[in-house]
Amino acid sequence: MMIKIYAIGGYNEVGKNMTCIEVDDEAIILDMGLYMDRFVALQERNIKMNPEILVNEDAIPNDEIIKKLRKKVKAILITHAHLDHIGAIKWMAYKYKCPIITTPYTGEIIKRNAKNVESVSTNVNSFYRVSKNIEAEFINVTHSVPQSAIINIKTKYGSILYGLDYKNDSHPALGKKTNIKKLKKIEDVVLLIADSTNADEERKTFSEQIAKEMLRDIMIGMENEGHGLFLTTFSSHIARLKSILNISKIIGRKVVFIGRSLNEYISAAEKLKIVNFSKDAEIIGNAGRSEEKLREMNKNKDEYVFVVTGGMGEKNAVLTRIVNDEIALKIDPQDFVIFSCNVIPTPIIQANRKVLEQKLHRKRARIFKDIHVSGHASREDLRDLIKIVSPRHILPAHGGLAKTAAMASLGGEMGYELGKNIHIMQNGQSMKLL
Ligand SMILES: [Zn+2]
Known part of the structure; x- marks a missing residue:
């Protein structure tokens, strides 16, 4: 019995999100994003891009820690169409001989962005059987791009919820509300990987x-x-x-x-x-x-x-x-x-x-300026999410220490203990969960 988490990108910065989860003899990858700040810097210097340069300049995740797992990876699951979640597909998905699974809109954007891969779409609110032991469910959530999803990775040891990025908008201007009903129904959430971007904002993110x-x-x-x-x-x-x-x-x-x-x-x-x-x-x-x-x-x-x-x-x-x-x-x-x-x-x-x-x-x-509301949940929405899914463990992601620590302090308020069931990770680290 084994679940191991690999923090590959997005744990030191707001950008280049990528996580790997190993379940016994299989693994999946969640998101494969760009770090826009570094990517823009390279564009401005008119540097010809290749995967090596992009890794060295920190513009895409460094997946060295899962090099040995490459053959075990059964799928790349993508939450939504933002470049900090899909932008590195073009540069690194070829290393993994597996399908890319996502919602139709995200799939369409991936196809346009990464002409070298063929993405497989699934529908929002449906299960996709990744392998014999892993199923992925795309649960529709509100964010700031159509058809964003929280991914529920179902294993025989329980569910892992990958919740980047989401907000709980009860009056979305387009699309459906976050599917709270479905989130409530999930039994035995072993781990919630949570969107910490606005964990330091003490309020609810407005609609x-x-x-x-x-x-x-x-x-x-x-x-x-x-x-x-x-x-x-x-x-x-x-x-x-x-x-x-x-x-x-x-x-x-x-x-x-x-x-x-x-x-x-x-x-x-x-x-x-x-x-x-x-x-x-x-x-x-x-x-x-x-x-x-x-x-x-x-x-x-x-x-x-x-x-x-x-x-x-x-x-x-x-x-x-x-x-x-x-x-x-x-x-x-x-x-x-x-x-x-x-x-x-x-x-x-x-x-x-x-x-x-x-x-x-x-x-x-x-x-x-700032005629805007964020697409990311704030501290009080995150508190709701933790209440709704009652995870055994929490892993803050989508931000550097300042943000992940804010999420950890929220967990602390809710009875979680740092190092025991709330875990702060940094890029390049791995952790055995079970
Ligand atoms: Zn996003």
Whole structure:
């Protein structure tokens, strides 16, 4: 009888999530993500990427500790379509001769992101038999990208719940609520691997409806007549994009989505019939190739809401190119620039964002920051989750020590004991659970 946990990535940082679980003579991998901060740094230096460079620069997980297990790995299970969970598939999945299992939307994004792998999809709220002794159940949860799941790994020794990333939104703007009923039904949770990103936030994470109301408050009723309305958010946040579209209709402006990644995430969602934005909005995947169209739109800016990529100040994103005067669409004094996002708390991204804001100030734009609610559970939601699933052990993940320790202190309040049944791990460590 043996369950062993390998913390491969995401235990020292918010990024490059990857965990391996060995159950007797089999193993599974959970998530395979990028560390965006390091990845962006490499992109900016125009470095040609390969797996070795990416590992050395800490941009993808270092899976050296499971080298001996490679043949035992029966499946790679993926929770959702964010790059810090799927972005390393392209660079390292080839080492494992096993299927990639996930929900349909995530599968579609993986196919677009990692052309070298074929992903196998399953439906949300269904079991997938990984092997003779392991079953995986994808339980739908609310997060900030469609079809996110908590994965229940069923073994003969009990269930292991992998809960990255999730929030408990009782009024989601798109898709179903977190399936609490199903979570409650799971018997004998041996281990909960928990999302610690916001474990240090002493509150509940608000519903996506709150973000919608904040946007409504700015877009309707403020003095924006005659001015451009620019908006940026995470390209994968389809629910947020839907809210923007709805509010824009009310003020009689047409939405124009501009940018490669917006185009990718939206077209994947349209393909799976999750939304139909093309009906009401225009989607421009390549701003450089649509100069003429953008020049025309620029003449009548107050007829549009421009949703653009680049909220993190990324080098080639549309908002960056606008402030650098590289495309025909311009920001003029008094134009609204709404950041419907937070800043990913990593050093290079924070620095890039600062530069972007300074350039916007120089253009005398009206800036609205943090018009956003997080997709991650806060401390009080996490307390609920622990109550709901009553795990025997807790393993905080998705963050460095500051965050995992906050999760551990929450466990402490709930009767868990550090080192005994709540475990802090770091990248490269393994732990025998049973
Ligand atoms: Zn996520």
